[in-house]
Amino acid sequence: MDVILLERVEKLGGIGDVVKVKDGFARNFLLPRKKALRANEANRKVFEANRARIEAENASRRSDAEKEAGSFKDAQVTLIRQSSNTGQLYGSVAVRDLVEALEADGHKVTKSQIVLDRPIKAIGVYDVRVQLHPEVAVTVKVNVARSPEEAEMQAQGVDVMAQVFEEGRDQGGFTEDYDPNAEPGATAEAQDEPAQG
Template sequence: MDVILLERVEKLGAIGDVVSVKPGFARNYLLPRKKALRANEANKKVFEANRATIEADNAKRREVAQADSKGIDGKTVTLIRQASNTGQLYGSVSVRDIVEALEADGAKVNKGQIVLDRPIKAIGVNEVKVVLHPEVSVTIKINVARSPEEAELQEQGVDVMAAMFEKDVAGFTEDYDPNAEPGEIAPETADSEEAQG
């Protein structure tokens, strides 16, 4: 199906381009959201008659989006969530969580502007794209941690899961006696148990 684009659509084209798309994409996305018109003679005439107005309106919305982007670009939002010892969240971070965190931080965005390929299901720092206008997009960082202290470490670039794993391994190797028979307690551990008993 051929359509005339009324705004820039990523990977398709710019305003006024006549592009061929799958009928379902046109019917379910482009046409209902007023991003395109069916490419027939009547619509081509209507588009050409209104082209200057459409382009001026787009330029105005782009300027507003660029002004808004200055307050959002590069922003880091911290979300404290419960997680297992392996770093897997109990639940996930969704678009709504990100919108609420940004609004609490003073940035106005809506759910449709946040591009989250898949829900965030583990602790760590994730980059998320925010599309304020078809021609203006910025990147924000979502820092998901189990505590404010952990979030601070992650902001400094520390991989808290790797650090925790190394600490556990170091603690395990201190108690490990390679000469002990299977089921036998390491000598220093046996001494400390006798002292306690």
Template sequence: MDIILLERIEKLGTIGDVVTVKDGYARNFLLPNKKALRANETNKKVFEANRERIEAENKERATAAAKHGENVDGTQIVLIRASSNSGQLYGSVAVRDIVEELNKTGADVDKSMVILERPIKTLGLFDVRIALHPEVSVTIQVNVARSEDEAELQKDGVDVMAQMFDTEEATGFVEKIDRTLEPGEIAGEDAEEAEEATAEEAPSEDAEAAADEAPAEEDSEATA
């Protein structure tokens, strides 16, 4: 379908551009939200007659959005979530979650303004774009952590995820060693010390031989 844009649409064009889009996109989003008009002769004349007013109103909205953005840009919100030991969330962070937490700071945004490229499914810091106007965007930071303390560490630049992996690998290494030991066996340096102590306490080969011969001599005397 050919349409006339009434505002800038990312990857499509700006006010007054005539572009071709899929019918469903036009009917379900652009036309009902008054972001475009069907590009027929009547609408082209109507648009040209009102172009100056449309552009002036758009400029006013952009100016207001830019002012609003000064209070939103750079905001960091914290979302506490449960996760596995590898940092994978049990679920994901949705646009709704971001909007609710961001609006607690007085941001006054709605779901349509949040541009989330992909679902957030791990712990960490994530930059998220907020489109306050087709021509005005700001960036906020979403801090996803298991606790307020971990959120503070991440905020200060600590890679909590890396620490979790290090801890997990160390634990796995110890468990792997433990699983290779027989009952009563000692690992590492303690095993070496135990072996040395055992060697010192063990009787020599000569002593063992003497012990084996002694009972034989006694038996021969008794027979005589």
């Protein structure tokens, strides 16, 4: 299906471009969200008649988004979550969690503005893109940790999981001779000896 874009759409084109898209994408996304019109003679005439107004509205929305982007300078949110000893979260951080955290920080965002390429399923620091306008995007640092102390350490660049592993080794939690298949209570020497039969 050919459509006329009413705003810039990533990987498709800018205002006024006539592009060919799959029918489902046009019917389910572009047309209902008023991002495009079907490309026929009547709509071309309507678009050309309103082009100046559409471009002016887009420019005003873009300037508002650019002002708002200033408030996101060095924006960072911290989410405290439970995780396993390996740092895997019980569940994942969803777009809704990010919207709530950003709103608590005083930023007005909607779920559709947050671009999360893949779900966050482990503790760490992540860069998440927030699309304020088709032509204006900002990056927010998301610090996912098990406690405020760990979040502080991660913010300073410390790899918390590596440090936890090192502490476990130093305290004798992990030993070189450990064999997970050995019988409980067997010593390292006993593990190496063949069974007496």
